Amino acid sequence: MDLLLILTYAGLCVAIFKIFKIPLNKWTVPTAILGGIAILSTLLILMNYHHPYGKYAKEAFVTIPIVPPVKGIVVSVEAEPNQPLNKGDVLFRIDPKPFELTVAKKRAQLAEAEQQVKQTEAQLDSTQGRVVKAKADRDRAKQTYARYEKGKNSGAFSEQQIENRRQLYLASEGTLSSAQAEYDRIKLVYESKIDGVNTKVAQLHAELASAEYDLERSVVRAPLDGVVTQVGLRPGSMAVSLPLRPAMVFIPNQGRTVVGSFWQNSLLKMKPGFEAEIILDAVPGHVFKGNVKTILPAMREGEVQSGGNLVSAQQVASHGRALAVIELEEDLDQYNLPRGVQGKVAIYSDSFTHVAVMRRVLLRMLGWINYVFPMK
Secondary structure (H helix, E strand, C coil), X not given: CHHHHHHHHHHHHHHHHHHCCCCCCCCHHHHHHHHHHHHHHHHHHHXXXXXXXXXXXXXXXXXXXXXXXXXXXXXXXXXXCCCXXXXXXXXXXXXXXXXXXXXXXHHHHHHHHHHHHHHHHHHHHHHHHHHHHHHHHHHHHHHHHHHHHHCCCCCCCCHHHHHHHHHHHHHHHHHHHHHHHHHHHHHHHHCCEECCEEHHHHHHHHHHHHHHHHHHHCEEECCCCEEECCCCCCCCCEECCCCCCCCEEEEECCCCEEEEEECHHHHHHCCCCCEEEEEECCCCCCEXXXXXXXXXXXXXXXXXXXXXXXXXXXXXXXXCCEEEEEEECCCHHHHCCCCCCEEEEEEECCCCHHHHHHHHHHHHHHXXXXXXXCCC
């Protein structure tokens, strides 16, 4: 852009010398050169500082990597490249057979667990009956032993008989304790519940729901309205749920926003709401108007993350550029432009507005040059 301004001044000087027939001598030529240096230097300094120019501007858009949530063989790819898709439309299908088998297995295990709950309830009732019987036997043995113990002094029973009754009583106590322990164990199993449902049954319900969810996710669907492009997935491919290996890239419908790159000495003259103009290489001669939406609060060149490596001097020496997000007033979709088009951008601050006219003219001249070749 600076070169265009110098060439324009040189062209004006040549025209003036020709029209007014000014002789070329040691006074006129140095005067034109020195005057041009003074005028152009002043104008360039004012223009470049107060109305920043970004040599590099590019449309930025968000993509969603489609990573299948489950692993399997792709059996069909139903998404057509570059065709509009609605949220929920099928992108591709993974072989559902392994997941169907898992669902069937979990259903069988759940039915078995529910049956076991009924069996445990029956065992609890049976064990409770054994406890009642053991308690009655213990009481009868205790009474008999007490009667034998009482008749000990009268000599009605021998020591051996009394000892036998004592052993029978102790045996009945052990039988009762064993029956009671078995009853308590089965009762704990039966009463092991969460939210009123047996824990084993609840666990299998959750596992069945997880298996059904995996079966449902074997059909991969569009997360939003948008398109997929450059579809390389084919039936027979192995789809894996690894973030580093997406199956395809989805481009959701979104507003079209341009990001411009500026030198850091322009930051004081870049504020949200300032007017901006953009020329695109793909649309020669046309100037797109817009406004500065935001200035990104961080630059990649200064980023430091925790890790095992020290920050190098080369990283510190790398020069970062400020990024401004420009919101266009005109819709780029009406030009049928692919996302990611590039161009150049100028921001007009609220100071030295009369110098902004020169920036506008130079930007349009660059736009006209795009008819021949885009200047970088």
